[in-house]
Amino acid sequence: MTSPGVQDAADVLKRVFGYDSFRPGQQEIVDHVVAGGDALVLMPTGGGKSLCYQIPALVRPGVGVVISPLIALMQDQVDALRALGVRAAFLNSTQSPAERRDVEQAFVSGDLDLLYLAPERLQLDGTTRLFDQGKVALFAIDEAHCVSQWGHDFRKDYLLLSALHERWPEVPRIALTATATEATHAEITERLGLGEARHFVASFDRPNIQYRIVPKNSPQKQLLDLLRTEHKGDAAIVYCLSRASVERTAEFLVANGVPAVPYHAGLDARVRAENQARFLREDGLTVVATIAFGMGIDKPDVRLVAHLDLPKSIEGYYQETGRAGRDGLPSTAWMAYGLNDVVQQRKMINGSDGDLAFRRQQTIHLDAMLALCETVTCRRSQLLAYFGQGGAAECGNCDTCLTPPESWDGTIAAQKLLSAVYRLKNERNQKFGAGQIIDVLLGKETEKVRQYRHDQLTVFGVGAELSEPEWRGVVRQLLAQGLLGVEGDYGTLVLTEASGEVLGRRREVRMRREPARAAKPARSAKSGGTAVDLPEEAKPLFERLRAWRAATAKELGLPAYVIFHDATLREFANRRPTSLADLAGVSGVGENKLSKYGEQIIEVVAQEVAEEG
Structure with missing residues (x-):
């Protein structure tokens, strides 16, 4: 018999988030945390990690406290939850004292469901007192790999998070990451004191992403060709090793008619924030960035992640490519790789200020990355094996499967x-x-x-x-x-x-x-990826719905995906709903969005039908 907690969780899933069923692995995690258990969750980007703590926070009494490493993205995370009718807020240094007091009062009085804050804030005595005054439903530690000193996103403030359990032992903790080798997994467990927690390890496979690595031959022109032929009008992230390369590449794309903005730590903070906000809120924009960009990016409709330089590790590569296709639709992870990449990375390791152990570890990371680039077997299988999930069959959706090299x-x-x-x-x-x-x-x-x-x-x-x-x-x-x-x-x-x-x-x-011809993409080269696999008769309605979504998002000052994901718009275009009851049956339409946007969607559909008739 289903326990009351799980029944409540299923109701929240449908009523708030608009989904009829959990994805594989989610329900077991939710059930465990709702019951008060600690959990360590390893799940790929786009696998639905957020629901694993958001739903327990809504089911359990009190406020779910989410430790998130990026202040810059908290506003968007909170906006997305508020669009669903969830009472969410954040506490960080961007707020005025009066704004922080209002949030703290809402926390103490129980008028919040979820509260986001950065790990640095836990060092403040006021935060500890705040938690003592209110009721905490759970602690969610997002991007938990930041605790690993061998990881690619190490944050020393994450080392303090083990104190949560010591101070509030009755509050369940759930730590989540999309990037962890067996060694990083062990370090997260030790440093966060999660030895007694249940560990949930999902498959790291992202079957909707097509992995492709090509020899460098004028990489900027190769990228431009890819954007024009396969990803025209799509959102894309392009990673470069240096700030200068970021600037040059962004300028090159803009000069050739591709909307693009740069992002790196050397830019003025205001410019960085503006460029990130544009990327999150606009359709079809390319951001060219160093690895300073990306962690916590929730934009679900990124269709291309490209690397113009070799990443330092498979962990970094997986984390970065995982930002493509979070909505499950076909997407591309593409990299141009050449001799100078290898020379440059070797030089950086040899010239590092780190000790011998650090340089040895970096060499191991690089060797694994090079092995992935040079493999003659399925790239996906090798990627999964690196994360301890060996034995995978050939995927049929990477370049070495589509056009096997000799x-x-x-x-x-x-x-x-x-x-x-x-x-x-x-x-x-x-x-x-x-x-x-x-x-x-x-x-x-x-x-x-x-x-x-x-x-x-x-x-x-x-x-x-x-x-x-x-x-x-x-x-x-x-x-x-x-x-x-x-x-x-x-x-x-x-x-x-x-x-x-x-x-x-x-x-x-x-x-x-190298094969004489590059692997043929599994996607259409004539249109953006968002319309791929839609029947021809549904595409005009899909584009009309996208235009409505863009206008609505601009009016409300929200990212377009906060209104509805592409996958939901695709279902509208296929189903052509004519009533609120029809809309309620579409995945991703919860009660709040049905009430807020339902009549507008029906009107857009009716306009398209009338013009066709």
């Missing part, structure tokens, strides 16, 4: 290149980068080759069987496999201990050969 015996090519590195170093003990070594292998009589008399070496011209791009691929893959090293400020190539195994013919080197 592997080839690159042992002789590796021996030639390593020999060239050795020979060039022996000349006056000087070291050179990839460009000079490849010129020597190809027999190019450049000024620099003649200057150093490299045309006199036995390795000069021995590599004519491969082209320059192919040799760059050889260098890249030798670096990825640890058979070649990088040192110095100029990225000079050096042999490693493992190089001798290849030169001594004791090790075979298998390499990836």
Whole structure:
């Protein structure tokens, strides 16, 4: 028999959020927390983590307190809940003293359902007193991987959160993250004191995301082509390694007719806030950013996440690509990757101020990222295996599945290149980068080759069987496999201990050969992704509904997705509801939104039908 808590939870799910049933894994978590149990939840972005604490907060007596790392996004999170009729508020440094007093009074009097605050606020005595004066339903610790010192988003203030259980042992805690290897999982457990909690680990698979990694060849132009042919009019996030690259890429896109804004820590705080607000509220905008952008972004209709530089770790890559397609609709994770990425990342690690253990850990992270780039097998399977979820079948929705690359015996090519590195170093003990070594292998009589008399070496011209791009691929893959090293400020190539195994013919080197043609996308190239898979007759109504949503959102000063998600608009376009009863049956339409927008939706549908008739 269903317990009263779960029955209440199911009612809240339908009445407030407009969903008939929980997603896989959600109900068990909700049931456990409603009953007062602690939980650690590992669930992919877009998997429905928020409901796992929002619904228990609405069911249990008291106010759910949510620890969230990003002040800049609290307003949008609160707006989205208020649009559902939930009494939500936040406390942070952006508010006036009077605004904070009003929120605190609402908390004490029980006039709130959810209260958001940053972890830094827990250091204030006033916050502790506030919690003692009111009733806390639960503590939700969002983005819990921030507690991990080996993680990519470490926040020292998260280390203080273990004190919550010591001070309020009767209040259940739920910690949630979308990014955790087994090691990070263990560290979260230890640092937050969740050893006795129930651990819920969902599949990290995001089947709606198509993973694609391509060789760099004028990456800005490659990105522009992708945006024009496959993601025209779609929201997109583009990640770059440096602030300068962010600025250049954003300017390039705007100059070529793609609406885009930059985002990085070097921008004025007001400009950053404006650009983030535009991205959240406007349809079809591209934000070009460093990794300073993204954590906590709830925009569900991002159709493309692109990387123009190699991420430092799979955790970072997964977290960033996970911002695509949170609504479950087809989306793309695309990366352009080249030799200079590998050289740059190796140099950054070697030049790091961290101790040996830190540099070793960073090297492990980078090696795993390189292995994902160079794999000849299913990328999704390898990604899942990294998070301890091995054994997945080929997905059929990544580039290596859609257009399988060949592997080839690159042992002789590796021996030639390593020999060239050795020979060039022996000349006056000087070291050179990839460009000079490849010129020597190809027999190019450049000024620099003649200057150093490299045309006199036995390795000069021995590599004519491969082209320059192919040799760059050889260098890249030798670096990825640890058979070649990088040192110095100029990225000079050096042999490693493992190089001798290849030169001594004791090790075979298998390499990836890029397919002649890129993988064909599984999406339409003619329209934005939001209309894909809709019947032709439904697309005009869908676009009319999007226009209504944009106008309504602008009038209310809200992000468009707070009104309705694309998935809900698609269902409106397919069903063509003619009454409030019809609308009530659509997923994502709760009581508050039905009351607020129902008549307007019916009118929009009627207008479209009348024009068609």
